[in-house]
Amino acid sequence: MSEYIRNLSIIAHIDHGKSTLADRLMEHTGAVTEREMREQLLDTMDLERERGITIKAQSVRLTHEYHGHEYQINLIDTPGHVDFSYEVSRSLAACDGAILLVDAAQGAQAQTLANAYLAIEAGLEIVPVINKIDLPSADPAAASAEIAAILGGDPADVLAVSAKTGQGISELLDRIIERIPKPSGDVDAPLRALVFDSYFDTYRGVVCSIRVVDGRIRKGEQVLFMATNDKHAANELAVSTPWILPVDQLRAGDVGLLITGVKHIDQIRVGDTVTLVSNPASEPLEGYDEPRPMVFSGLFPSDGDDFERLREALEKLQLNDASLIWEPETSRALGFGFRVGFLGLLHMEIVRERLEREYNLDLVSTAPSVAYRVTLTDDSVIEIRSPQDLPHLTSVAQLEEPYVRAMILAPSEYIGTIMDLVQSRRGTMHHMQYLTPERVELIYELPLAEVVFDFFDHLKSRTRGYASLDYEPTGYRVSDLVKVDILLAGLPVDAFSTITHRAKAVQYGKGMVETLRELIPRQMFDVPIQAAIGGNIISRETVKARRKDVLAKCYGGDISRKRKLLEKQKEGKKRMKMVGAVEVPQEAFVAALRVDTSDR
Amino acid sequence: MMTSPPPQLRPDSPELADQAGEWRSAYVHIPFCARVCPYCDFAVVEGQENLIDRYVAALLAEVSMADDWDTLDAVFIGGGTPSQVSPALIGSILEALDAKFGLVGGVEVSMEANPEDITAESSRGYRTAGVNRLSMGVQSFDDIVLTALGRQHTGRQALQAIEDAHADFERLSIDLIYGDPTETEASWDRTLDSALAAGTDHISAYSLTVERGTPLSRAVAAGAPAPDDDVQADRWERAAERLSERMIRYEVSNYATADPCKYNLATWAQGEYVAFGLGAHGHRNGTRTRNVRRLDRYMETIEAGQPPIAGETVGSDWDRELERLMLGLRRTAGVVTGVGGRRLLERHPEFVDAGIIEHRDGRIVVVKPLLTDTVIREVLAVPAQE
Numbered sequence: 001m002s003e004y005i006r007n008l009s010i011i012a013h014i015d016h017g018k019s020t021l022a023d024r025l026m027e028h029t030g031a032v033t034e035r036e037m038r039e040q041l042l043d044t045m046d047l048e049r050e051r052g053i054t055i056k057a058q059s060v061r062l063t064h065e066y067h068g069h070e071y072q073i074n075l076i077d078t079p080g081h082v083d084f085s086y087e088v089s090r091s092l093a094a095c096d097g098a099i100l101l102v103d104a105a106q107g108a109q110a111q112t113l114a115n116a117y118l119a120i121e122a123g124l125e126i127v128p129v130i131n132k133i134d135l136p137s138a139d140p141a142a143a144s145a146e147i148a149a150i151l152g153g154d155p156a157d158v159l160a161v162s163a164k165t166g167q168g169i170s171e172l173l174d175r176i177i178e179r180i181p182k183p184s185g186d187v188d189a190p191l192r193a194l195v196f197d198s199y200f201d202t203y204r205g206v207v208c209s210i211r212v213v214d215g216r217i218r219k220g221e222q223v224l225f226m227a228t229n230d231k232h233a234a235n236e237l238a239v240s241t242p243w244i245l246p247v248d249q250l251r252a253g254d255v256g257l258l259i260t261g262v263k264h265i266d267q268i269r270v271g272d273t274v275t276l277v278s279n280p281a282s283e284p285l286e287g288y289d290e291p292r293p294m295v296f297s298g299l300f301p302s303d304g305d306d307f308e309r310l311r312e313a314l315e316k317l318q319l320n321d322a323s324l325i326w327e328p329e330t331s332r333a334l335g336f337g338f339r340v341g342f343l344g345l346l347h348m349e350i351v352r353e354r355l356e357r358e359y360n361l362d363l364v365s366t367a368p369s370v371a372y373r374v375t376l377t378d379d380s381v382i383e384i385r386s387p388q389d390l391p392h393l394t395s396v397a398q399l400e401e402p403y404v405r406a407m408i409l410a411p412s413e414y415i416g417t418i419m420d421l422v423q424s425r426r427g428t429m430h431h432m433q434y435l436t437p438e439r440v441e442l443i444y445e446l447p448l449a450e451v452v453f454d455f456f457d458h459l460k461s462r463t464r465g466y467a468s469l470d471y472e473p474t475g476y477r478v479s480d481l482v483k484v485d486i487l488l489a490g491l492p493v494d495a496f497s498t499i500t501h502r503a504k505a506v507q508y509g510k511g512m513v514e515t516l517r518e519l520i521p522r523q524m525f526d527v528p529i530q531a532a533i534g535g536n537i538i539s540r541e542t543v544k545a546r547r548k549d550v551l552a553k554c555y556g557g558d559i560s561r562k563r564k565l566l567e568k569q570k571e572g573k574k575r576m577k578m579v580g581a582v583e584v585p586q587e588a589f590v591a592a593l594r595v596d597t598s599d600r
Numbered sequence: 601m602m603t604s605p606p607p608q609l610r611p612d613s614p615e616l617a618d619q620a621g622e623w624r625s626a627y628v629h630i631p632f633c634a635r636v637c638p639y640c641d642f643a644v645v646e647g648q649e650n651l652i653d654r655y656v657a658a659l660l661a662e663v664s665m666a667d668d669w670d671t672l673d674a675v676f677i678g679g680g681t682p683s684q685v686s687p688a689l690i691g692s693i694l695e696a697l698d699a700k701f702g703l704v705g706g707v708e709v710s711m712e713a714n715p716e717d718i719t720a721e722s723s724r725g726y727r728t729a730g731v732n733r734l735s736m737g738v739q740s741f742d743d744i745v746l747t748a749l750g751r752q753h754t755g756r757q758a759l760q761a762i763e764d765a766h767a768d769f770e771r772l773s774i775d776l777i778y779g780d781p782t783e784t785e786a787s788w789d790r791t792l793d794s795a796l797a798a799g800t801d802h803i804s805a806y807s808l809t810v811e812r813g814t815p816l817s818r819a820v821a822a823g824a825p826a827p828d829d830d831v832q833a834d835r836w837e838r839a840a841e842r843l844s845e846r847m848i849r850y851e852v853s854n855y856a857t858a859d860p861c862k863y864n865l866a867t868w869a870q871g872e873y874v875a876f877g878l879g880a881h882g883h884r885n886g887t888r889t890r891n892v893r894r895l896d897r898y899m900e901t902i903e904a905g906q907p908p909i910a911g912e913t914v915g916s917d918w919d920r921e922l923e924r925l926m927l928g929l930r931r932t933a934g935v936v937t938g939v940g941g942r943r944l945l946e947r948h949p950e951f952v953d954a955g956i957i958e959h960r961d962g963r964i965v966v967v968k969p970l971l972t973d974t975v976i977r978e979v980l981a982v983p984a985q986e
Contacts, residue, residue, distance in 0.1 A: 548829045550969060556676075559883075559888065560890070
């Protein structure tokens with residue numbers, strides 16, 4: 001009976017203890033014994049565990065007895081990083097409430113807040129909780145007051161727990177039952193189930209996480225995916241407890257797994273509505289936002305022969321990551337590769353790392369770029385995702401770049417330094433609000449290109465790690481952009497080209513040229529490095545020719561050793577890319593990331 | 601059996617370079633040093649002179665248990681510091697080699713010596729024992745540089761030792777090291793002046809190299825100034841210019857008036873040699889062997905009647921072809937092109953274009969010796985099959 005079901009997510013910042021809380025809830029409700037408990041059970045991917053973040057939404061069904069009734073609590077995991085806010089929106093749509101979890105020592109962070117606002121907009125009931133009250137540095141009163149100010153409630157309403165020690169956990173379970181509404185929906189209406197996640201399982205194929213909103217689905221029934229109009233059989237139905245437990249049916253209010261035999265994740269659209277072929281619903285549920293890549297980077301195999309392996313690896317990764325998109329790209333400098341779209345820099349790093357680690361690929365990635373909108377002189381509009389694709393300026397009428405609305409939450413003493421930073425990144429302030437006398441919320445309008453690379457790092461270092469950031473796209477704006485080309489030994493290197501604001505072009509060109517001079521080893525000849533806008537050289541450095549490259553001695557005693565040494569050095573050189581006649585180390589291709597244009 | 605080369609051949613002549621591959625030689629390692637130099641990564645021990653007798657006994661046993669072989673054209677006693685061992689014991693080693701393999705008439709017997717060990721008396725002793733070519737570890741005539749290099753002698757002592765040795769040795773070599781950060785251009789010039797004025801028939805000039813695992817590399821890792829490549833290139837060029845006034849450079853770091861070091865010339869021609877002593881490397885029947893590098897294990901193994909071999913490398917025919925090029929390219933005479941050289945030229949025309957190598961008279965010659973390894977690295981990567 002859906003009367004006794006509660007569907008919820010935990011909204012929390014990285015490190016605020018979401019995984020530990022999930023573990024504790026599972027332990028407390030007997031879903032897993034301590035012996036079975038792997039640490040942070042919900043985060044299953046190694047990378048997630050290493051980075052302490054959650055990427056894929058997972059769900060688990062818990063049971064809790066309250067006032068003589070057994071309740072079913074479906075805990076739906078949400079990712080906690082700004083890159084993955086689209087995943088959050090999916091998860092939230094499957095819930096009726098959310099725990100807003102805040103570290104009692106650190107206070108609320110921008111992302112938590114952004115996700116909390118998302119949840120409120122989605123009509124979810126919020127259960128505010130402060131965690132880590134066992135820490136000596138915890139300030140439960142201040143954290144509670146802050147949350148109450150943000151949510152507009154009573155500080156006394158904020159529940160204090162320690163996921164680590166288990167303090168307050170049973171109160172929290174009771175509070176969930178009391179506060180979070182039972183699922184609405186009509187079990188007698190035609191089936192409508194929301195696909196809020198999917199993953200690829202080697203044995204089962206694509207597994208969909210669904211929330212049944214109306215009606216019921218039984219094992220073996222023919223289902224219709226309303227957006228794709230594909231029909232499949234519901235071969236298996238299951239719930240995660242977190243062990244996968246087969247069930248015969250799922251009813252309105254239930255959260256569970258649907259396995260249809262679909263082999264490719266492309267065929268399942270997250271946000272789609274599942275209904276029955278025999279008794280279809282007339283209207284689908286409201287879908288989610290499609291994930292939109294914000295950052296693009298070229299990925300090239302170091303060894304050109306690995307191109308096909310890279311394609312296959314990307315295809316395999318996409319099985320579990322529908323947000324990953326790519327198209328083939330050819331670079332004069334780097335050969336054949338792919339232009340890959342990512343949700344953000346973290347997403348990019350994770351994908352890159354998985355390709356290298358899990359698929360044993362040696363990759364060169366180019367400096368990330370955002371997508372620019374180009375209006376040509378014939379009034380046609382194109383979107384370019386790589387500086388290489390920028391048409392000749394004579395045919396360009398107008399250039400636009402994507403902007404975001406950024407929310408920064410920080411202690412108020414840092415307002416000055418944050419304003420400096422944002423101004424140097426071409427930002428304009430929209431709004432400032434004191435949440436408490438000590439904490440302030442700043443809203444800015446910023447070009448995405450100024451945010452995606454190292455903005456967050458700078459923000460963190462300027463505020464001793466206390467500031468947090470979230471952003472959302474707000475569309476395109478006309479901008480005075482130029483393309484900066486980098487020439488090595490007189491030849492432009494496509495992979496080094498960048499589009500940047502005119503006011504920053506010289507600084508960028510100089511920084512890039514200086515960085516490359518440090519990274520490019522000496523060669524047999526002088527290597528001039530130049531930055532140019534159009535035909536205009538704006539900066540120049542030279543890597544002087546190598547003068548000495550010979551071992552002092554090679555005698556009978558060390559022939560084998562010297563040989564090994566030289567062979568090893570040669571192996572090291574294999575990681576270099578030949579650009580014309582110049583050997584360029586792979587780090588050079590991401591050198592743009594190291595060029596700092598925020599301080600003048 | 602080959603005879604010694606006719607004296608009219610220049611030290612850098614291709615004929616000499618190529619026929620050296622037929623010579624048979626022996627390498628003998630003496631690991632003992634009064635003080636180990638901070639830049640040294642050879643098999644050396646410090647302050648264990650009490651073990652010299654036992655060590656030489658083990659060496660003699662190692663010689664006697666070796667497989668029979670051809671008569672020797674050259675012997676090289678290196679170290680460490682061979683001059684830490686008395687002339688009598690050195691004599692016993694040479695007798696053992698003669699008894700085992702035989703020594704050709706006119707055999708070259710080279711020995712390394714430190715200036716502080718060489719007196720008129722010891723010089724006479726080594727000569728009488730059968731050594732006929734002395735290689736003196738001078739390194740510098742500048743006392744500031746000598747101190748920085750951790751050497752135990754002064755420039756003055758080195759001059760005296762050379763003078764003493766000259767009475768007995770017509771063939772005398774001076775080892776120099778350039779490019780220490782304390783060395784100035786003027787200091788290097790003075791060292792070159794002194795070395796030339798000493799009138800020896802051979803000079804080796806090496807760049808100071810930071811080898812892994814040495815006290816020098818630890819010092820550099822901890823922030824001590826490291827040798828600078830460009831400065832060392834300047835010094836090499838200066839040495840090449842000055843020493844060529846009366847000598848001929850026949851390898852990257854080696855200069856001779858008439859006779860090059862035969863043992864070394866043989867190794868660069870991929871010649872074969874037997875090797876005895878701690879950490880010594882041998883080359884027989886296409887196999888490269890290496891002895892154990894721990895002193896107690898070396899002696900105990902031999903005392904137990906076992907050969908002290910720690911490992912061996914048998915290269916394929918192609919490995920050996922590339923090795924032939926790798927070694928031969930260090931010589932001024934270059935190397936016969938061969939199949940490996942032709943592959944190199946096909947794959948890397950840029951070396952000829954950049955004027956680093958020349959291909960002439962069926963040989964490849966590195967004409968910018970300072971960039972030899974730029975070429976050799978690519979040599980070693982040439983695949984057997986295209």
